[in-house]
Amino acid sequence: xPTGLNRRKTDSTIVMRTGVRxxxxxxxxxxxxxxxxxxxxxxxxxxxPIFLPIIIGMLAAYICAPLLKLFMRMKVPRAAGILLLxxxxxxxxxxxxxxxxSIIPGERDRLVLQTRFQYKLNExxxxxxxxxxxxxxxxxxxxxxxxxFDRFMRSINSFLSLSDEESALFIKYRExxxxxxxxxxxxxxxxxxxxxxxxxxxxxxxxxxxxRPLAPEEAPGDSPFTVVMNAFQxxxxxxxxxxxxxxxxxxxxxxxxxxxxxxYFEVSLAVVDKVNKxxxxxxxxxxxxxxxxxxxxxxxxxxxxFELKMAILIGISAGLANAIPxxxxxxxxxxGASYALIAENVNSILPFITPENLTVxxxxxxxxxxxxxxxxxxxxxxxxxxxxxPLAVFIGIMxxxxxxxxxxxxxxxxTIVVIKEMVYTLFRxxxxxxxx
Amino acid sequence: MKGNSDITHRPTxxxxxxxxxxxxxxxxxxxxxxxxxxxxxxxxxxxxLRKVAVLVYERRYQTGEYLFEKEQPGTAMFIVKTGLVKVVxxxxxxxxxxxxxxxxxxxxxxxxxxxxxxxxxxxxxxxKTEALAFFREDLNAMLETNPIIASKIFRNLAILIGQRLKVxxxxxxxxxxxxxDRTEQA
Numbered sequence: 215x216p217t218g219l220n221r222r223k224t225d226s227t228i229v230m231r232t233g234v235r236x237x238x239x240x241x242x243x244x245x246x247x248x249x250x251x252x253x254x255x256x257x258x259x260x261x262x263p264i265f266l267p268i269i270i271g272m273l274a275a276y277i278c279a280p281l282l283k284l285f286m287r288m289k290v291p292r293a294a295g296i297l298l299l300x301x302x303x304x305x306x307x308x309x310x311x312x313x314x315x316s317i318i319p320g321e322r323d324r325l326v327l328q329t330r331f332q333y334k335l336n337e338x339x340x341x342x343x344x345x346x347x348x349x350x351x352x353x354x355x356x357x358x359x360x361x362x363f364d365r366f367m368r369s370i371n372s373f374l375s376l377s378d379e380e381s382a383l384f385i386k387y388r389e390x391x392x393x394x395x396x397x398x399x400x401x402x403x404x405x406x407x408x409x410x411x412x413x414x415x416x417x418x419x420x421x422x423x424x425x426r427p428l429a430p431e432e433a434p435g436d437s438p439f440t441v442v443m444n445a446f447q448x449x450x451x452x453x454x455x456x457x458x459x460x461x462x463x464x465x466x467x468x469x470x471x472x473x474x475x476x477x478y479f480e481v482s483l484a485v486v487d488k489v490n491k492x493x494x495x496x497x498x499x500x501x502x503x504x505x506x507x508x509x510x511x512x513x514x515x516x517x518x519x520f521e522l523k524m525a526i527l528i529g530i531s532a533g534l535a536n537a538i539p540x541x542x543x544x545x546x547x548x549x550g551a552s553y554a555l556i557a558e559n560v561n562s563i564l565p566f567i568t569p570e571n572l573t574v575x576x577x578x579x580x581x582x583x584x585x586x587x588x589x590x591x592x593x594x595x596x597x598x599x600x601x602x603x604p605l606a607v608f609i610g611i612m613x614x615x616x617x618x619x620x621x622x623x624x625x626x627x628x629t630i631v632v633i634k635e636m637v638y639t640l641f642r643x644x645x646x647x648x649x650x
Numbered sequence: 651m652k653g654n655s656d657i658t659h660r661p662t663x664x665x666x667x668x669x670x671x672x673x674x675x676x677x678x679x680x681x682x683x684x685x686x687x688x689x690x691x692x693x694x695x696x697x698x699l700r701k702v703a704v705l706v707y708e709r710r711y712q713t714g715e716y717l718f719e720k721e722q723p724g725t726a727m728f729i730v731k732t733g734l735v736k737v738v739x740x741x742x743x744x745x746x747x748x749x750x751x752x753x754x755x756x757x758x759x760x761x762x763x764x765x766x767x768x769x770x771x772x773x774x775x776x777x778k779t780e781a782l783a784f785f786r787e788d789l790n791a792m793l794e795t796n797p798i799i800a801s802k803i804f805r806n807l808a809i810l811i812g813q814r815l816k817v818x819x820x821x822x823x824x825x826x827x828x829x830x831d832r833t834e835q836a
Contacts, residue, residue: 286795463704464788471707476715479707479783480725487725487787647722 264451266621271455273628274303277498282460296460303456313526322387322394325380326401330556332374333404336411338555339367368415375412376405400558481647485640492635497628500537503595507587508533511546514579518572519562524553536587538627539607543580550576606630681706681782684731687755690806698799705792706782711735711775717758719772724762726783730754733779739771746772760807763789 258265278299285295319327340346343363344353352360376384384405388397397405467486474482512529516522528549536542554572567575602610607627614626644650682703685691691699707726711717717728720739728735730752737758738746749771752758758773763786792800 283791283794287797468707476709476711476717479709480718480722483707483725483783483785483787484723487785648719 262618262621264448265618266625267449267452268455269621269625271452272459273497274452275456275459276494277501278303278456278460279494280498292463296457299460300453300457304453307453314530316523320394321383322391322397325376325384325387326397327556328374328376328380329384329401329405329408331552332371332408334555335370335374336367336408339363371412371415375408381405381409478649481643481649484646485636485643488639488643489632489636492639493632496631496635499595500628503587503591504533504536504542506591506595507536507542507583510583510586511579514582515550515576517563518567518575518579519557519560519564520550520553528553532583534624537624538611539602539604541611543584546583547576547580550580602627602630602634606634679731681708681731684729684755684782688729688757689810690727690729690757690760690803692806693802694799698796698802701796701799702784702792702803705788706784709781709783711779711781713775713777715775717773717775717779717781718769720770721768723766724759724769725766725787726785727757727760727763728773729757729782729784731780731782733775733781734777735773735779735781736776737771737773746774760810762786763803763807 281299282292282295285298286292290298337346343356343360344351345356351357356363383391384397387394388402388405390396471479471482471486508529510529511532512525515525515528520528528546531549532542532546534542535545551573554569554576557569557572560567560569560572562575564575607630610626610630611623614622614629616622618625641650680703682696682699685699685702685706686694691702694702706729708731709717709728711733717735718724732754735752735758736748737750737752738748741747750758752773759769761767762769763784766786789800789803792803
């Protein structure tokens with residue numbers, strides 16, 4: 215029979231042991247969390263080249279998950295549904311890669327485009343500044359800001375002008391090279407005029423024309439085969455990420471929820487589920503919205519007389535960039551205006567559209583798409599889904615592109631939305647459960 | 651209420667124990683077997699039970715730990731696999747009033763499968779307990795992917811709640827008669 219003193223001693227020992235155990239547990243959890251965060255940070259940083267294929271694979275799996283559910287509801291076995299979606303995904307990837315390959319101009323077309331663009335840009339500049347008149351002294355704007363504009367145009371020209379190797383190639387294509395069609399006389403005239411202008415600019419500066427470095431794909435040692443193989447090695451991950459995430463039947467979620475202490479078990483289930491639904495709705499909404507915007511650009515650009523190939527290219531670029539506020543319209547306007555600059559003739563079904571007013575027509579198209587997007591697509595498709603503060607958007611885009619380049623630029627906004635939704639839901643649920 | 655005499659804990663040392671565990675007399679009960687004994691999952695075939703078993707979360711509770719607490723929103727139903735759980739509500743003083751004792755293969759918190767209303771009582775493990783948690787949204791998702799299984803579970807839930815309502819009505823009837831008698835006598 216323990217005495218009162220002994221019992222008190224035993225009680226205090228138990229309390230002390232419990233306290234020590236709790237402290238030890240807290241310490242172990244903290245150290246583990248720090249180690250995990252540092253490891254994850256280092257891993258993400260070192261693996262950033264494969265970041266984009268993994269995230270695109272994950273997003274595609276996320277977006278396709280409801281389709282798999284639909285198949286299962288239609289009595290299609292799960293394995294067959296996964297195989298079907300995987301097949302469609304791979305096929306779509308191949309088709310998109312082929313289409314992008316056919317849309318992106320080849321060597322000959324690139325040289326011609328560059329020459330046309332340089333020539334037309336200088337022509338428009340001369341016309342805008344009143345330099346194409348017989349006096350050639352320029353208008354009032356040129357008299358005030360001429361030297362600054364000239365400096366700006368010189369830098370654009372040094373970027374656009376063909377290097378010696380490129381000029382040699384242009385002449386080869388002009389005379390027939392690699393079985394490609396001959397370059398038209400008009401473009402050859404542009405080439406000659408550009409070259410004369412380049413030489414006179416170089417003489418004005420009293421120096422030789424600056425030579426641009428070779429493009430990365432032309433750099434010695436990187437043959438096209440190596441470039442393709444490098445890209446293939448990176449992007450081969452994407453279909454596997456897609457496949458394994460579709461095969462996963464909640465095991466990943468169960469594993470992470472299994473790590474959660476009992477006190478937070480139900481709240482973690484609620485948070486995971488609500489975040490999952492919100493992000494799924496957002497991603498599916500944004501995909502649909504971007505597709506609608508892209509298709510609208512395509513249709514409108516074809517209507518005002520753009521080549522189908524060019525309209526698709528602008529539609530895809532502007533649709534993709536539409537996930538980032540204001541970037542979609544800016545891209546559409548930028549590429550569209552550049553195209554309008556070099557357009558020789560326009561085959562529009564609208565009779566009043568000519569090469570001269572094509573830029574205005576593009577601006578109208580962009581405004582129309584913006585109005586449709588803000589007034590119809592966004593409210594109907596996205597509803598009251600996550601809204602972001604413009605400052606968060608700006609800092610996110612800048613930070614994302616600085617850290618992860620193009621991938622960071624494209625994925626910054628979805629990542630911020632995911633983090634915002636997670637934090638918001640977590641705190642809301644913690645309050646609901648009286649934990650905070 | 652069924653006992654847990656046929657249940658043994660997983661041996662601590664892994665490989666050989668796992669390999670020979672099939673030959674042991676008291677082998678570890680699987681989640682599907684636990685579910686089979688729970689009334690909510692009655693009428694489900696073995697295949698259907700295995701489909702449900704991959705959805706449940708296994709949780710282990712120490713003595714004195716709460717499975718859930720009163721007033722918190724419910725998200726999951728719990729099925730006790732081993733151990734003992736008491737359903738309690740806070741009394742007038744600091745002590746808790748015990749409402750029910752939940753033994754292995756019994757379930758609790760089943761109303762959470764229907765909606766998110768707050769729990770009406772707390773559930774506390776009074777010894778080391780293993781429980782299976784079945785999440786409401788997994789059941790809702792099942793309505794789309796496996797509607798037959800989901801409808802069987804909902805039907806069982808409806809029957810169980812209906813039975814409880816009948817018992818409550820009978821108790822209320824008896825109480826009202828007793829109350830009327832007492833009023834007449836007074």
